Every structure is written in structure tokens, then in C-alpha cells.
Amino acid sequence: MDTPNGECSGSDPEHFFSLLFMTNSHKKFNEVYEEYVDKIFRFILLKVSSNDIAQDLCSDVFTRLLKEIERETDIKNYQAFLYKIANNLVIDHYRKKDKTETLELDNEKEIQDLRFDTARQATVNLDMHGVMRAMTNLKQDYQNVVIWHYIDELSVPEISEITNKTQGAVRVMLHRGLKELRRHMS
Amino acid sequence: MTEQEVIQKLKFLKQIKPNKEWAILAKQEIIDNNSAVISNVETLTITEKFVNIISEFRFNFLKPALAPVVCFGLLFGFFNIYQNALPGDLLFSAKKITEQAQINLTPEKERSKIELELTTKRWEELVIVANENKGENLASAILEVEQATKKSTDSVAEKKDITIEEAELAIKEVEKIKALENEIKSTGVYADKSLIEDLEEAIESYYIVRDNKTLAEQEIQDLQNSSFGYTPEQEQQLEEIIQLFEQERYSQALEMILLFQVAKQ
Numbered sequence: 001m002d003t004p005n006g007e008c009s010g011s012d013p014e015h016f017f018s019l020l021f022m023t024n025s026h027k028k029f030n031e032v033y034e035e036y037v038d039k040i041f042r043f044i045l046l047k048v049s050s051n052d053i054a055q056d057l058c059s060d061v062f063t064r065l066l067k068e069i070e071r072e073t074d075i076k077n078y079q080a081f082l083y084k085i086a087n088n089l090v091i092d093h094y095r096k097k098d099k100t101e102t103l104e105l106d107n108e109k110e111i112q113d114l115r116f117d118t119a120r121q122a123t124v125n126l127d128m129h130g131v132m133r134a135m136t137n138l139k140q141d142y143q144n145v146v147i148w149h150y151i152d153e154l155s156v157p158e159i160s161e162i163t164n165k166t167q168g169a170v171r172v173m174l175h176r177g178l179k180e181l182r183r184h185m186s
Numbered sequence: 187m188t189e190q191e192v193i194q195k196l197k198f199l200k201q202i203k204p205n206k207e208w209a210i211l212a213k214q215e216i217i218d219n220n221s222a223v224i225s226n227v228e229t230l231t232i233t234e235k236f237v238n239i240i241s242e243f244r245f246n247f248l249k250p251a252l253a254p255v256v257c258f259g260l261l262f263g264f265f266n267i268y269q270n271a272l273p274g275d276l277l278f279s280a281k282k283i284t285e286q287a288q289i290n291l292t293p294e295k296e297r298s299k300i301e302l303e304l305t306t307k308r309w310e311e312l313v314i315v316a317n318e319n320k321g322e323n324l325a326s327a328i329l330e331v332e333q334a335t336k337k338s339t340d341s342v343a344e345k346k347d348i349t350i351e352e353a354e355l356a357i358k359e360v361e362k363i364k365a366l367e368n369e370i371k372s373t374g375v376y377a378d379k380s381l382i383e384d385l386e387e388a389i390e391s392y393y394i395v396r397d398n399k400t401l402a403e404q405e406i407q408d409l410q411n412s413s414f415g416y417t418p419e420q421e422q423q424l425e426e427i428i429q430l431f432e433q434e435r436y437s438q439a440l441e442m443i444l445l446f447q448v449a450k451q
Contacts, residue, residue: 012314029217030213037204038209041204042199044204045202055204058204062216063220064213066216066220071416080326128201128202131192131195131196146196146342150193151200178192178193185187185195186187
């Protein structure tokens, strides 16, 4: 089990033995992957609304990450880096699919395929479905900031770094995004 | 709807996570595919790998003393760890590779026995996963059980000239598997009912071999107990029956016993 400062507490034997077989690059990749795969997958899924496509695009994001790590590119902020790549790949995906309008949600099976607390599944499904549907009606930029701030819990400065916009502009987008979402959900 | 309510609903979406098995496989695939095209992959020397492991320990003052311990632990511990790996764990694939090697090195006629033992192991792993509530391993464990049981069923069904020893060992493994299946049922974890039904059907001939032995043994005992007054011809036939029994040809022995008893009447 990893401690908050990244050292191993000695209670995870599999971790020790996997180190034997890992290069330095792979070790770094592994750390970043474990930290961000859930967030990146969720971000992509909320935008493309398909589990299969989200898996493919998520794999592409991390493939690019590994290539950059292998090239010893100096990545100061992995989170921002990954979200930027993910966003670009989603935009490319839209272009290829020629979908500039809001996307239709896949059927509820897509949501039920996702792993989450099964005890509350029935109630949560309905709420999740509703909010996911409403999200697809937002502009892409508003969608992004809403996901990053309210779901992934990124701060305004962090979002500003990802979007290359001022913090003021991010706050305005958050406000407008939430307002739009409220309108669609009501 | 208020803004707070919208935010609350948004937070539900935090529960969305990728399938854990997919996440593990995807990571490995990315590493495997990328390693194939990179020509100058930096590889750690054995010393560097060793130092990596030591440096992972929290308490600096213990590091020098830990070196020999880690050495020994690595060798002994690695074997133990991957032997205890469960379906879905990182080292489970290493475990399966070893098992496959074991099967490949086993003579053809003994393979069904090894495969049955491995099937029992997969069921035992599923019981552990179910009892310890390891949700992230469950799907893999069920898949492994299904694959192993189907493979064993085919293997058992194809086997010809079953010896009594083979029959008894196979029946013993299947009884273990059935007991494990009952244990799984009590945890509420799903496993395909037809898996065991198919295996039982395949092993029916093994029960016949075992039962034939038991029956032949009893009949021979009875014949020997009432052998007073047998003609020399009948004595000769009894000798032949006993020889067939000793050669483990139980069904032929039983046929001769039947003819013997009909002729005696």
C-alpha cells in the first residue's frame, strides 16, 4: 500500500516484486497511471457517453503519456498534461464522427456497466442518468470546467492552467455552465 | 432546482470509475506495445533494481541491515506471493504460466488429473474471493472457474481406458469441487450451475469403473466363500475371474461372474 508521500509501507509484497521488472520510465508511468486513470476515464466518458470509446481514448491518452516519459520530456504538471491530451482526443473524436451537435446518451446499460456502489445502484442510476443527459447539452468548454471543478474537484487555478485561460474567465465559465445545467435539469 | 442541488447531483458522477480489470490490462498493453517500438529502453541493472527495492523502505537506519534479508525474502517470498495470487491480481498471470508449464511437462495420460487439480484450485480461489469480499477479483475468479471447469470436463470425457486409481483420484477431485460449489452458493456469488452438471456427466464412466471394482470384489468374495463343491472347470473359471480382477479389467470380470453364476444354476 502506498503512503501519501509515495513510499511503500512494506505491506504490499506485489509492489516489491513488480519493481524488479520495471524500468525507470515504466515506474514513473505506473505511478501517474494509477493516480489519474480514474479521473481521465471519467472525464472522457462524460464527454463521449460510450464506455468502449472512453476506454479506447483513455488508452490513447496514456500511450502518449508513456511516449513523452520515454522521451524524458519535462512534464511539470501531469494532471494538466493528461487533461489537455484527453480533451484534444475527444475533440478529434467528434471531428471524425462528424458530431458537432450534442450527443445522444447511450442506453442505460452503459451506466450499469460502470463500476460503482451496487447497494445504491437503483437510485443513483436515475440521478446519474439525468445529470449525464443534461451535461451533454452544455457547450464543450462549459462541460469541461464543470467536470473538472465539481466532479474531479480541481481548483480554479488548476483549471486555468489546463485551459490557458485566466482564473476570472474560468470562474465565469463555471457560473454559466452551472446555470445552463440547472436550466436543462429543471 | 437550486444550484446546490445541481452540484449535489454532479457529485454522484464521481462514482464513475473504469472497470478495474480493464484498467490493469490496458496499462500492461500500453507498456508492452510501447516497449516494442522504443529502441533505447533504459533498463535497470540488477544492482539498481535491488537498490530501488531497499530505497522503498521508510526507515533509513534499517536499510543496510535489510539488504541480506531482502535478498532471501525476494527469492523465497516471490514464489510464495505468486502462488497465493488470486485471479485479477498482478502476479496471477505468472502463476498461470507456471501451471501451464506443469501441464505441458506432464505425460498425456496424466494431464486430466492435473487439470482437475487446477480446476479445484480455481474453485478454492473463488471461495477466498467471495468470503473476503474482494469485489475487484470476482469477475476474473468466476471466469477462471468457468474456463478451468469446462477444460476439465472435456479432458475427463475424452479419457479412455480409465484405471481404478485414475477413477478414484478424479472422483475425489470432483467431490471437492462440488463441496466448493456449495460453499460458493452460500455466499450468494453466482456460478454457472451447468458447469458442475456437465462435469458430473463426464465423470460418470469413472464412477462405473470404481463401482465395478467394488461389485466385482464383493462377487469374487462370495464365490470364494462358497467354492466348496466346485468342479475343476468352475475352479478354473474362478481363477480367470480373479486374474481379470487383478488386471483391473473389472467389467470383464463381472461378465464372467454373471456367466459363472448362470452356469452354476
